[in-house]
Amino acid sequence: MAILVDENTRLLVQGMTGRAGTFYTDQAMRYGTNCVAGVRPGRGGTSHLGLPVFHNCAEAVKETKANASLVTVPAPKAADAMIEAIEAEIEVVVCITERVPQHDMRRVKDALKSSNTxxxxxxxxxxxxxxxxKIGVMPTVDAKPGHIGIASRSASLTSEVLASCSAANLGQSTTVGVGGDVLHGIGFVGCLERFRDDDDTKAVVLIGEMGGREEELAAEYLASVDYGKPVVGLVVGRHAPVGRRMGHAGTLSVFGNLSADEKTSLLRDAGVVIAKDASDVVRSVNSCLS
Known part of the structure; x- marks a missing residue:
């Protein structure tokens, strides 16, 4: 089993005929993802990479039964693309686009409220x-099927932790990158809820960082339920200068008042096993499962 996507997922790619869309569609297809369509306004009725291209998501869903979308549309139009996918009742929408304006993401968040996307x-x-x-830019070379769920705010740390887990025969059920922007879709709590309900996930790894409130919300959630599965947490950024942007908008501490150490303490108090650093995740997971 898995969460959100599996072998039954039928993927369409918004912006598929562009440079990024072409590249990531090809990668997904090579991995074995069931890609069924592309969407590009004005290109409907054509084909690309052997797949039919439609004017919009509604047409694509009607013809192909697509239930997931990858948004590769540039930032100025990315929100419109996400909203189009939501209105087409697509179950899972993955947006890899960076620097989507926050006022645009407010519109997306409003659209999500009345949907099941x-x-x-x-x-x-x-x-x-x-x-x-595979949907997006997630590395696959080191990934192995298994029973560890991973939810992460950091792309680079995801790669490192995934590789070290696989090397230690700790395969993954599903790995989710929640995104590096302040306003985003699913967060740690949404991932934790789904991993809790997934019988094949035996333990969960949360990879957090400074800025934002994802770790605080996760701690509040875990403290409020009998989670029933071990959770290992890693929060990086202990030595980052206060108020300085570190990589992406989500790490800017002005959007979250707690330091990495304070977030770590909250998670520990909520029953999370804390890894000292990325190299300590495997030991922490194994200690929980032994």
């Missing part, structure tokens, strides 16, 4: 269920 991103590395489905 799960949004991953924007500025996300995507989602990966090893051996079944």
């Amino acid at each position: 799960v949004l991953i991103g924007p500025n996300s590395q995507g989602i990966l269920t090893p051996g079944q489905c």
Whole structure:
């Protein structure tokens, strides 16, 4: 089993005929993801990479039964693309686009409220269920099927932790990159809820950082429920200068008042096993499962 995507996922790619869309569609297809269509206004009725291209998501869903979308549309139009996918009732929408304006994301958040769509991103590395489905830019070379769920705010740390887990025979059920922007879709709590309900996920790894409130919300959630599965947490940025942007908008501490150490303390108090650094995640997971 897995969360959100699996071998039954039928993917369409918005902006597929562009440079990024072409590249990431090809990668997904090579991995084995079931890509069924592309969307590009004005290009409907054509084909690209052997797939039919439609004017909009509604047409694509009607003809192909697509239930997931990858948004590769440039930032000025990315919000419109996400909203189009939401209005087409697509179940999972992954947006890898960076620098989507925050006022545009307000419109996306409003659209999500009255829908059943799960949004991953924007500025996300995507989602990966090893051996079944890859949507986005998630690395696959080190991924292995298994029983560890991973939810992360950091793309680079995701790669490192995923590789070290696989090397230690700790395969993954699903890995989710929640996105590096302040305003985004699914967060740690949404991932935790789904991993809790997934019988095949035996433990969860949360990879957090300074800025934002994802770690605080996760701690509040875990403290309020009998989660039933071990959760390992890693919060990086302990030595980052206060108030300085570190990589992306989500790490800017003005958008979250707590330091990395304070977030770590909250998670520990909520029952999370804390890894000292990325190299300590495997030991922490194994200690929980032994």
